[in-house]
Amino acid sequence: MAGPAGRMMAGGGPDQRSMDFKGSGKRLLAQFRPERYTMYAMIAAVMLSVGLSVVGPKILGHATDLIFAGIVGRDMPAGATKAEVLAQMRANGDGDQADMLSGMDFTPGEGIDFGAVGETLLFALTVFLIAGALMAVATRLVNRAVNMTVYRMREDLQAKLSRLPLSYFDKRQRGEVLSRATNDIDNIGQTLQQTMGQLVNSLLTIVGVLVMMFWISPLLALVALITVPLSFFVAKKVGKRSQPHFVQQWKSTGKVNAHVEEMYTGHNLVKVFGRQEESAQQFAEQNEALYQASFQAQFNSGAMQPLMFFISNLNYVLVAVVGGLRVASGALSIGDVQAFIQYSRQFSMPLTQVASMANLVQSGVAxxxxxxxxxxxxxxxxxxxxxxxxxxxxxxVSFEDVSFRYEEDKPLIEDLSLTVEPGHTVAIVGPTGAGKTTLVNLLLRFYDVTGGRITLDGIDIAKMTRDELRAGIGMVLQDTWLFGGTIAENIAYGAPKDVTRDEIEDAARAAHADRFIRTLPDGYDTVIDDEGTGVSAGEKQLITIARAFLSDPVILVLDEATSSVDTRTEVLIQKAMARLAHGRTSFVIAHRLSTIRDADTILVMENGSIVEQGTHDALLAAGGAYARLYKAQFAEAVVEVE
Structure with missing residues (x-):
């Protein structure tokens, strides 16, 4: 169903370039600059917390040494010194046991000093409590920093959308743009929430644990570090395989959202033309592509954690074996080995955590x-x-030698000149694609001219601000736009904030919308959604016409504004427009020529050029393009379409 253009809009073009993980990651971190003091405070809290947590195993190791020393010492003769006991053991042929006990700090004849053990354990408990409290403070700070950063990114995105030209949205599907503004922003927030604080904590833990490991035993520390290069190698390989799939996952998400949004807003047409199966098939294909990309991304990145656990266990076995040999030789105490095994776990755990966060980080950066x-x-x-x-x-309004093209090699309007006097009504007619709506888009500066200029009261509109220009122009489009709210709020959308209910109702009466509004359950306070559920297409158009009237513009633009109303209502609206257009410059784009008979000037456009202009009667008498269009509508003439 989708042609080349459709595929391009669905995600082609710039979205297909390769992922710049390093550049995008740095730029994402740069978004935290306004929160740098909060981040400094968070890092300080994490450093203190990690420092205390790292000291904990050493304190617990000391408690283990106190208990073991008491167990060993109570069975030895009182009054002897440690050196005498060890010498006697060697004399009795127990040299290995003596070597092992030489690393213990025991007193012969004395049992376990429960007071010292209790004080040590209480000290360890206090250290861990303070470390936990500091980590809670750090978590709160990182949450604040992340939420404020995502808040600013949403603001930047909203501001950017308001500054983008209409051509940007013309070339992209709305659902795909919405996916970036919702799904991608939410994914960034979740990624940062889950990884930012944990990543800092893990990296500082690795550094702190390494310091303690080298302090206890440089040999065991080197043994524990043997597996680090293997860990980095595995993380790099798995991350490199996963990243392209995460990029594709979010592109596919945008495509699926775009398709669902289009099919939902156009579900009536889908049903009328019997395209349910084709739509479902297209959705199934895009859904399958999303599934495949998501599965590959999660599968590849999911392999990281079990691989890192395997390496961690390998590290544990090496430390346990070498540590046992060091205890047997008396080079280390049992408490030191116990602490070191805890440190090896603490060292492996943050490495595993960093590796397991890789999929989140990759998804967030994508x-x-x-x-x-x-x-x-x-x-x-x-x-x-x-x-x-x-x-x-x-x-x-004056068009002076205006030229315009949507694409560089396809001119649409060439050297068009036109002057519209204040208070005059200009009707623009012509076949589809002649450039009628383009003319109005240029006046509103939705697009800028590629040649010539347009002036408003002698001032080049390119030298005016867009807000100043558009503030004096009211517009009613063929495609009505309403938002979720009351009918009164919808009518007052383009008016000053202090508009009164009487002024709203006057505008509705002028647009002949008052009668049907009062038949609704809550009248002007009836709530409608953005689809205008509960009111007909013609009634929606009357509401938008009332909105334009209430804004009291100097220039009125009506682009097929009566296309969805019945003949009787059309006549009433024409009379209302004639009354409201008095003193205003009006541009009326119409296919139904009955609506523009009273226009001061009628412009007939073909292929971007004005081929005829004049009054209704004069153009009929000329027997040219306008006369042919008129006869085609009212005399049922057979028109040959080339």
Missing amino acids: SAERIFELLDADEQSADPRPAERPEVLRGE
């Missing part, structure tokens, strides 16, 4: 790149500073 790609998109040209504006806004 989403970040999609956000940065949108933030880096070309914006519409900036408003001039200082800007110009007419002293008095009268509504005189």
Whole structure:
């Protein structure tokens, strides 16, 4: 069903470039700059917490030595010294046992000093409690920093969307853009929440544990470090295989969202033309692509943790064997080996955690790149500073040798000149694709001209701010747009904030919408959703016309504004428009020529050029393009379409 253009909009073009993990990761971290003091405080809290946690096993090892020394010492003759006891053991042929006990600090004849053991354990408990409290503080700080950073990214994204030109959205599916603004931002937030604090904690733990390990036994520390290069090798290989799949996963997510959004908003057409099976098939294909990308990403990154556990256990076995030999030789005490085994676990655990976080980090950076790609998109040209504006806004519009093209090699409008006097109504007619709506888009600066200029009351609109320009223009489109809220709020959307209910109702009466609104259950306070559920297409159009009337514009633009109303309502709206258009410059785009008979000037456009202009009667008498269009509609003439 999707042609080349559809596939491009669904995710082609710039989205297909390879993932710049390092660059995007650095740029994501740079987003934390405004929160640097919070991050400094978080790192300080984590450092203190990790420092205390790292000291804990050494304290517990000392408690183990006290207990073991008491067990060994109580069975030995009182009054003898440690050296005398060891010498006697060697004399009796127990040299191995003597070597092992030489590393113990025991007193012959004395049992376990429970007071010292209790004090040591209480000290260890206090250390761990303070470490836990500091980690709780660090967690709160990192949560604040992450939430504020994601908050600013959402603001930047919203501001960027408002600065993007209309051409950006014309070339992309709405669902794909929405996926970036919702799914990708949420994924970044979740990734940072789950990894930022833990990553700092893990890295500092690795450093602290290494210091303690070398302090206890440099030999055992070197043994424990044997597996580190293997861990980094495994992490690098698995990460390299996983990253492209995470990039594809989020691209596929955008495609699925775009398809679902399109099929949902156009579900009536899908059913009318019997395209349910094709739509379901296309969804199934995109869903399968998302499944495959997600499965491959999670499978490859999921292999990280079991591999790291295996390496951790290998490390544990090496430390236990070598540590046992050191205890047997008297070079280390049992408490030191116990502490070292705990340190080896503490050393392996953060390595495993860092490796297991790789899939989250890769997924988050993949989403970040999609956000940065949108933030880096070309914006519409900036408003001039200082800007110009007419002293008095009268509504005189002039097109001077205007040229425009959507694509560089396909000209649409060439050397078009036109002057519209204030208060005049100009109707624009012509076949589809003639450039009628484009003319209005250029006036509103949705697109900028590629040649010539457009002036408003003698001022080049390119030298005005867009807000200043559009504030004097009211527009009613063929495609109605409503938002979730009351009908009164929808009508008041384009009006000043202090608009009164009476003014809203006056605008509705002028647009002949008051009658049907009062038949609704809650009248003007009836709540409708963004689809306008509960009101017909024609009634929605009346609401948007009332909105334009309430804004009291100097220039009124009506793009097929009566296409969805019945003939009787159309006549009423024409009369209302004639009354409201008095003193205003009006541009009316219409296919139904009955709506523009009273226009001061009728422009007939073909292929981006004005081929005829004049009044209704004059153009009929000329017998040209307008006369042919008129006869085709009202005389049922047979028109040959080339």
